[in-house]
C-alpha cells in the first residue's frame with residue numbers, strides 16, 4: 072500500500088517507520104523538507120515532499136500535525152485528500168501549559184478537532200485514531216496485559232475497517248466508537264494518557280477495553 076504522512080514530528084516518524092517495517096511505501100509531507108532529510112537518510116524507502124504530495128501519494132493518508140495547524144494542513148493538502156482514508160492522529164492541544172498535568176485544549180466538551188476537520192473537508196474519510204497513545208507505543212507495542220485498545224471514530228465504515236486492519240497489523244485491537252462526534256470522547260483520552268507522563272515521567276502505557 073502507498074501511505075502518505077502529513078507531518079514531520081514524532082508521530083509522523085514513528086508511523087513512517089511502522090509502515091515501512093510492514094512493507095508499505097511511504098511519502099512524508101512537510102513544509103520544510105530539510106527537516107526530514109536525516110530521518111529519510113536513515114529510513115530507507117521514505118520519500119519526501121510537501122503536504123499535497125503526501126496527500127496525492129497515499130492510498131491511505133496519516134494526518135500528524137500540531138492540532139492548531141490541522142485545518143491549515145488539510146487546506147494545504149487540497150483536493151488530493153478527497154475520497155481518501157485519513158488517519159487523524161491530532162489532538163486539540165492549546166498553546167498553554169498543563170494544569171497539574173492536565174493538558175489544556177482549544178476545543179470545548181461538545182466539540183472536537185475531528186468534527187472540525189470533517190466539516191471543513193466533507194469528502195475526506197477521516198478516522199480518528201492513534202491520538203490516545205504516545206508515539207513510542209504506536210507500532211507493535213509490548214505490554215504485559217497484551218494488545219492494547221485503540222479507540223477509533225469516523226463516519227465511513229469501510230474507512231474504519233481499513234484502519235482497523237492496519238491497527239491489527241501494528242499490534243492493536245481497534246474499538247469503533249461510532250461516527251466522528253465520538254472524537255469528543257476520544258480526544259480527551261490524550262489528556263488522561265499524558266497525566267502520568269507530566270506528573271511521574273511515566274510515558275509508556277496504553278488503554279485497554281475489558282469486556
Ligand SMILES: NC(=O)c1ccc[n+]([C@@H]2O[C@H](COP(=O)([O-])OP(=O)(O)OC[C@H]3O[C@@H](n4cnc5c(N)ncnc54)[C@H](OP(=O)(O)O)[C@@H]3O)[C@@H](O)[C@H]2O)c1
Pocket residue numbers: 077078079080081082083100101102103106134135136137138140143144160161162163164201202203204205206207
Ligand atoms: N507526540 C506524540 O506522542 C503524540 C501522540 C498522539 C497524538 N499526537 C498528536 O499528533 C499530532 C502530531 O504530534 P507530533 O508530536 O508528532 O508533532 P507536532 O510537533 O505536534 O507537529 C509537528 C507538525 O505540525 C506541523 N505544523 C506546525 N505548525 C504548522 C502550521 N502553522 N501550518 C501547517 N503545519 C504546521 C509541522 O509541519 P512542518 O513539517 O511543515 O514543520 C509538523 O509537521 C499532534 O496533533 C499531537 O497532539 C502526538
